[in-house]
Amino acid sequence: MAQEPQFSHVTSKGNNVEDPDPAWLASVTGSDQWCRTCRSLKPSVAAIDVCLATEPDNVHMTSVWPPGVMVISSELLEIIARHGGQANLHVGAVYGPDGKGRESFSSIRGRHRVVIRGGAESSMNTCSACGTVAYSPAPPEQVVSGTLSCLDIAETQVGLLVPADIARSIKRQGLKGLYVRKLKIVEVPQDGFEIADAVSVQGESP
Ligand SMILES: [Zn+2]
Numbered sequence: 001m002a003q004e005p006q007f008s009h010v011t012s013k014g015n016n017v018e019d020p021d022p023a024w025l026a027s028v029t030g031s032d033q034w035c036r037t038c039r040s041l042k043p044s045v046a047a048i049d050v051c052l053a054t055e056p057d058n059v060h061m062t063s064v065w066p067p068g069v070m071v072i073s074s075e076l077l078e079i080i081a082r083h084g085g086q087a088n089l090h091v092g093a094v095y096g097p098d099g100k101g102r103e104s105f106s107s108i109r110g111r112h113r114v115v116i117r118g119g120a121e122s123s124m125n126t127c128s129a130c131g132t133v134a135y136s137p138a139p140p141e142q143v144v145s146g147t148l149s150c151l152d153i154a155e156t157q158v159g160l161l162v163p164a165d166i167a168r169s170i171k172r173q174g175l176k177g178l179y180v181r182k183l184k185i186v187e188v189p190q191d192g193f194e195i196a197d198a199v200s201v202q203g204e205s206p
Pocket of ligand 1: 035036037038039040127128129130131132
């Protein structure tokens with residue numbers, strides 16, 4: 001019997017958030033990358049360099065909020081790259097408050113975005129202007145099998161969806177501060193919502 005592919009959800013244990021550099025944030029929210037309706041980056045935005053107001057936290061996964069861009073450590077990116085997963089990420093640079101690059105961090109936008117679904121108590125809103133799905137999953141977390149057919153790594157609302165080999169490497173290397181949880185794969189979501197399969201963002205990584 002063929003084995004079902006397994007996916008894990010990698011998220012940060014802490015509620016890590018980095019403050020954006022105000023001038024950089026103003027340039028982003030003043031550009032056409034920004035949806036003024038839902039106040040988030042448009043789904044079409046690929047790689048984006050980020051500028052921080054303070055030193056990034058010494059963690060493997062965090063985000064710059066606003067505007068909402070994931071930042072991961074070079075160790076985590078190396079694990080992903082070793083398994084060939086970097087092709088599925090748009091990778092940008094991270095600049096510290098002195099304007100210099102922080103080589104041990106990268107900003108990440110997934111080429112594929114998947115909504116981690118939840119049970120019947122979950123809530124969802126779709127932005128009428130840009131199509132961004134704002135979804136709050138209630139337990140149990142799950143992912144719809146149809147969204148997995150074309151991808152091996154994807155960005156979720158709060159982390160990364162990764163295949164079993166990457167999940168194993170993260171655990172084996174003992175990266176601290178990360179939750180790596182095997183996801184339940186379902187044919188039909190329990191939330192009753194209609195959500196398109198993985199959103200894919202084309203574009204070139206730098
Ligand atoms: Zn929007």
